[in-house]
Amino acid sequence: MKKFGLLLIGVIAASILIANVGPIVGLIVSLAILYFVFKQFLKTESVGGKIALGILGVFLLLTAASNAPAIIxxxxAYVLYVVYKKWNGTKKVIRDDNDPFQNFEKQWSELNK
Structure with missing residues (x-):
């Protein structure tokens, strides 16, 4: 039953991710260009260049903001990653070295080798 729930959540997350591939690509491209415009803005000495790059930066910031569904x-994608980790995950075993049964199991396995 747990695997079915993980499968259901994974299918829903995958369909949402596929539906938002366009906005994700748009957000990545606009943020990358905005980064390079900002770096050029810091290097520019002229006032006219700073004004032009500032206007371009505001335009790119608005373009990035219009791709807000990319956050979803x-x-x-993160939910899909968590489902994948839970699907293939193993249970953590807490070892207590003071437990005599753990020591017995270890010695028994060494004897059987």
Whole structure:
């Protein structure tokens, strides 16, 4: 039953991720260009260049903001990652070295080798 729930959550997250691939790509491209414009803005000495790059930066910031559904897509990708880790995950065993039965099991396995 647990695997079915993980499968259901994984299918829903994958469909949301696929539906938001366009906004994710748009957000990545606009943020990358915005980064390079900002770096050029810091290097520029002229006032006219700073004004032009500032206007371009504001335009790119608005373009990045228009791709806000990409945040939902990124969250769906994270949920898909968590489902994948839980699907293949193993249970953590807490070892207590003072437990005599743990010591017995270790010695028994050494004797059987």
């Amino acid at each position: 897509g990124v969250a769906a």
